[in-house]
Amino acid sequence: MAAVPNFFFAIIVSFLCFSPSHAAELKNHIPTVILGLSHAKAILPTPKSTSYSKTKPSEMQDMMEPLREIRDGYLISLNIGTPTQVIQVYMDTGSDLTWVPCGNLSFTCIECDDYKNSNTMAASFSPSSSSSSLRDSCSSPSCIDIHSSDNYYDPCIIAGCSLSTLLKSTCSRPCPSFAYTYGEGIVTGILTQDTLRVHGSSSNPSGGTNVFREIPRFRFGCVGTTYREPLGIAGFGKGHLSLPSQLGFLQKGFSHCFLPFKFANNPNISSPLVLGDQAISSKDQMQFTPMLKCPMFPNFYYIGLEAITLTNINTSSPEVPVSLREFDSNGNGGMLIDSGTTYTHLPEPLYTNLLNALESMITYPRAKEVETRSGFDLCYRIPCLNNNALEDNDGLPSITFHFLNNLSLPLPQGNSFYPMNAPANASVVKCLLFQSMDDYEGGPAGVFGSFQQQNMEVVYDLEKERIGFQPTDCTLAAASHGLAKV
Known part of the structure; x- marks a missing residue:
């Protein structure tokens, strides 16, 4: 698919309810599947190098998550917030950012009638219902990455910080709204951090998904409006914002075994996704x-x-x-x-x-x-x-x-x-x-x-x-x- 023209991008972004003040750079697009059995493909900007505090891989346990197959991909359940809200999103090795639909009544997906008619629209995350939900700050490395800034002051300038607070690194304004472009879609939202609960793996076949671990301050996009993107995405790329990166698995790896099409929408069987030593040993x-x-x-x-x-x-x-x-x-x-x-x-x-x-x-x-x-x-x-x-x-x-x-x-x-x-x-x-x-x-x-x-x-x-x-x-x-x- 050809790259989205700049004027078209401007029209769409102006229509979105978040009114982002700083859109991610529009890159060349990976051609996407245009038939009903596919969803839009992510093209993410390449972030500048930033410093992150990471959990040491040696401290991480293995993970095993079930993937539910639907008509055009595989869904992973994200257990986010306090109390936990379960949001199903695509497992995507072709992107970094993890984002979820936000706002039970206010989430809007433009040109998503095909998904609405097939009852595949996912539940939305409500940050106001989570006691552990926080909006990320403008000076965080995650905010700098999601805005693809060449100058780490830029997101704070957009947020309205003064020069004196920038020089003193004392500005605590929230990260500005962002826009992310995909092969055939756009999402716009705010960068949020909250507790993510993941399943630990087990050698017991009957209890492989019954042990939870809490991951505090997990960064993700809280998206209010999208264009042709009806479901959220769990990014499994190698960038700082990806799910494997935030969980400390980039020095290890992961594996999956996708069930064939005939099991689509079958609630009795799921594809295994394994992260950690068990996946590669x-x-x-x-x-x-x-x-x-x-x-x-x-x-x-x-x-x-x-x-x-x-x-x-x-x-x-x-x-x-x-x-x-x-x-x-x-x-x-x-x-x-x-x-x-x-x-x-x-x-x-x-x-x-x-x-x-x-x-x-x-x-x-x-x-x-x-x-x-x-x-x-x-x-x-x-x-x-x-x-x-x-x-x-x-x-x-x-x-x-x-x-x-x-x-x-x-x-x-x-x-x-x-x-x-x-x-x-x-x-x-x-x-x-x-x-x-x-x-x-x-x-x-x-x-x-x-x-x-x-x-x-x-x-x-x-x-x-x-x-x-x-x-x-x-x-x-x-x-x-x-x-x-x-």
Whole structure:
């Protein structure tokens, strides 16, 4: 998606009820999924280096949080405030800031009718109902970061501090309202600190989520108005404001095992998210690929894609451009791994070449009307004799991604072609759930989305700066963590 024009940004911000006085810098945008099964993708400004008081990793216990799957991502429950208020937000490895909708009656989401009609709007946080809620100060490192200021006095100047108080560092005015831009959305709010309660991990499968730890002074955005952002976000990037950073896990890591689409909105099973030693220890059997260091977006997770192969065919595999494993002089390139983007995006002409290679060897009839209706580019009518839309022996080719360090990752069944409807007349329509990086204007050359990460354990080893993949039955992983109810 093309970058949001400045005049459009100005119109939207002026319409928002917080009337922010200092908007975050608008960067180039990662192209976003434009279909119904995806939400807007975060593009966060790169903060200046600041000094934080952090909890030592050795003092931190492991964490295990359940992730609930909905139609376009995975939700993590944030237990915030005193008494605790439970707010469900997206778990997003492609951004830093954690924010929640604020104001039970006053939270407004513009152009979110699709979400309102599907009853996926989340509950809102009420800071006035929490005895431990405080607005962050203008001089805090968090406030400086969220405003992306080159001068740490700027947020306090915006807040109305005098020069004498600035020089004496005695100004205690609150952090000014902020605006954050996303690929297709904007949020505006105030920086808040409050107590966050997280689940400790346990080796007992039946009690993996029953031990709480309190994290005081957790910083997050209290957002009153958004544009195309109906739910909050828990940022899992490498920046100071991210959830792993504030909890002291950036020197360790985390892992997740996303359940497949068929479990969406199922209250009886959740995907396991593990943070700490348990997430990265005893993983030597896994294949790892190095994290690439992007000079443009250093807080995001990049990996290098070397090749894509299609099995059981004689057609030559499409050539992968070097931009998917290297950065240019401006920091563009690489493949972003992102739980906040639903489908994998590939650049042109790689995307079209992949479609052509698949089309040349699939003999099933095309479902053109489904392509038009859904927006996906390759849909077929597949025989379904047993009325099992998810059966593995559908005759479609499997797709393998080859990442740097000789990591070969065969995508699990169902992570490429997926049924669009229930079986009818002994057939089912399946579509390729990949998308093109339309209107590419810089940033990552490709995105590895959450749909293609289903039914695999993904390990973010932040200490060794590598990401591991292991095809896994995530229903069994959920059961082993006590997250599946019979």
